[in-house]
Amino acid sequence: MLYEMRTYRLKTGTVPAYVKLVAEEGIALQKSHLGQLVGYFTSDIGPLNEIVHIWAYASLDDRAARRARLNADPAWLAFLPKIQALIETMENKILLPTAFSPLN
Template sequence: MIVEQRTYTLKPLRTRDFLALYERAALPLQKKHLGHLVGFFVSEVGPLNQVVHLWAFDSLAERERRRKAMEEDPLWPDYVNALRELDVILEQETKMLRSVSFSPV
């Protein structure tokens, strides 16, 4: 199993705006196409104004197939355009994490 960890660093005081748009427009599409949402978090200590979400996949090939389907969904460009207009993202980081034999996930 692999877990995609995606971290967005947002403009100060804009996390609530990002989360509202994400929950309304992106989350339903991602749950439909990406599958297993492991968790969705905001930072409390350390670097602030960060949103982190984790998605589990059986393989990189599965992730690629699922992301392609999501990006081809006719509703996905609506979210991307709304996010671009919201103009809140300062930085994005994506990591692929591979579980080890004793990991509970």
């Protein structure tokens, strides 16, 4: 099992609009293709205007196949410009759990 942590820095003041769009349209599309959502968060202390979401995958190949299916979905492609207009920067990390991690 591996985890993908995606962090988006949004334009100041756009977190509510981003969260509303994802809740109403995006998350169902993502879940239908990406599978296991570990968590979806907003920042409150530290760097502000950030969204962090974490997804679990069986392997890098599983992740690549699932993301390819999402990126081929016409509904996702129509949705993307709505949130891309709110995003300033994006960071992506692949996290591997340690043997003693509760998410192993």
